[in-house]
Amino acid sequence: MARKLFVAGNWKMNTSLAAAKALASEVASLVGAQDAVDVALCPPFVYLPAVKEAIGGGKIALGAQNMFYENDGAFTGEISGAMLKDIGCRYVILGHSERRHVIGESDEIINRKMLKAISDGLLPIFCVGELLAEREADQTMEVVRRQVQVGLEGVSATDMLKVTVAYEPVWAIGTGKTATPEQAQEVHAMIRGLLVNMYDKTVAEAVRIQYGGSVKASNAADLLGRPDIDGALVGGASLKAADFAGIVNAGK
Ligand code: 13P
Numbered sequence: 001m002a003r004k005l006f007v008a009g010n011w012k013m014n015t016s017l018a019a020a021k022a023l024a025s026e027v028a029s030l031v032g033a034q035d036a037v038d039v040a041l042c043p044p045f046v047y048l049p050a051v052k053e054a055i056g057g058g059k060i061a062l063g064a065q066n067m068f069y070e071n072d073g074a075f076t077g078e079i080s081g082a083m084l085k086d087i088g089c090r091y092v093i094l095g096h097s098e099r100r101h102v103i104g105e106s107d108e109i110i111n112r113k114m115l116k117a118i119s120d121g122l123l124p125i126f127c128v129g130e131l132l133a134e135r136e137a138d139q140t141m142e143v144v145r146r147q148v149q150v151g152l153e154g155v156s157a158t159d160m161l162k163v164t165v166a167y168e169p170v171w172a173i174g175t176g177k178t179a180t181p182e183q184a185q186e187v188h189a190m191i192r193g194l195l196v197n198m199y200d201k202t203v204a205e206a207v208r209i210q211y212g213g214s215v216k217a218s219n220a221a222d223l224l225g226r227p228d229i230d231g232a233l234v235g236g237a238s239l240k241a242a243d244f245a246g247i248v249n250a251g252k
Pocket residue numbers: 010096168172173174175176212213214215233234235236237
């Protein structure tokens with residue numbers, strides 16, 4: 001069966017309450033009724049309930065940008081998967097490069113979050129991707145392979161079907177420098193091959209692999225047209241409803 005494209009907007013640490021509501025409503029009016037592409041919005045934690053209300057009962061799903069790997073207790077400042085579930089989140093982004101490289105999350109921490117998110121009933125969007133220095137040193141495949149293997153340790157084949165992988169080369173994030181469709185496809189194909197080894201062909205062919213890094217309406221169709229690119233994780237362009245809708249529509 002062909003994989004359905006999945007486009008998610010990662011708003012990062014942007015918007016205000018008013019802007020979040022307005023953006024979500026506008027996105028809902030533009031692409032909330034279509035069913036050809038799965039769509040999710042991932043606003044900052046504090047705006048999740050407002051965005052949920054703004055997207056209403058349409059087809060757009062709600063996602064969070066992070067979570068902690070414990071259930072509850074003395075973890076000041078953290079948010080649990082159960083809390084995200086409780087307020088209506090379907091997805092959670094894990095291992096985003098900004099959490100890896102700005103906050104310092106390790107593959108092992110991301111793996112703990114992965115296992116907890118799945119047991120909490122959330123669908124992880126699991127980000128991997130190499131730094132510019134790693135690409136220049138020809139280490140892209142090795143770095144991404146390690147991130148995938150460690151991040152998914154202990155995830156069963158059945159649970160792997162709940163995971164979306166997002167390949168986001170760090171040098172392409174927020175820089176306006178998109179990976180070429182060929183560069184992205186090459187890494188996506190490697191990841192899918194790795195999933196065949198770690199699981200089996202059926203699982204590998206069912207898992208969606210999004211590309212992220214300066215995706216815009218103008219380059220989306222070319223990226224989404226590649227055989228192993230099954231959607232996009234969009235940062236900057238997800239902050240403008242028309243731009244984001246343009247990316248979703250490019251996948252139809
Ligand atoms: P940009 O689309 O702003 O490059 O960000 C990509 C990203 O990090 C999405 O998670």
